[in-house]
Amino acid sequence: xxxxxxxxxxxxxxxxxxxxxxxxxxxxxxxxxxxxxxxxxxxxxxxxxxxxxxxxxxxxxxxxxxxxxxxxxxxxxxxxxxxxxxxxxxxxxxxxxxxxxxxxxxxxxxxx
Ligand SMILES: [Zn+2]
Numbered sequence: 001x002x003x004x005x006x007x008x009x010x011x012x013x014x015x016x017x018x019x020x021x022x023x024x025x026x027x028x029x030x031x032x033x034x035x036x037x038x039x040x041x042x043x044x045x046x047x048x049x050x051x052x053x054x055x056x057x058x059x060x061x062x063x064x065x066x067x068x069x070x071x072x073x074x075x076x077x078x079x080x081x082x083x084x085x086x087x088x089x090x091x092x093x094x095x096x097x098x099x100x101x102x103x104x105x106x107x108x109x110x111x112x
Contacts, residue, residue: 023051030064039067 030043043064050056074083081092089096 023047023057026051026057026060026064029061030067033064033067035064035067043067 024047026047027044030040035043043060046056046060046063051060075081076083076090076092076095078095079090079093081090083090
């Protein structure tokens with residue numbers, strides 16, 4: 001009988017682990033996708049506070065899957081005008097954007 005009890009408690013432990021892993025999945029997905037800053041903080045908070053409602057968990061899961069990864073504005077490599085991440089053409093000089101982040105630009109500026 002002791003063996004059956006042991007198996008029972010091991011299964012219970014595994015079940016708790018699986019439920020916990022599922023519960024925190026939105027947070028894990030968000031961080032794995034590289035969502036950062038306020039958006040990531042909000043996902044973590046909503047996950048912890050509203051995850052138990054089920055609907056809150058579903059919403060935060062979809063959010064973690066869809067949230068835009070880039071928070072920072074990007075700079076046009078030709079005229080250094082700030083561009084929105086979604087923009088493909090620069091609003092200032094009209095040229096097609098070559099991907100460069102504000103951080104990359106900053107590191108180029110400080111190197112030269
Ligand atoms: Zn430009």
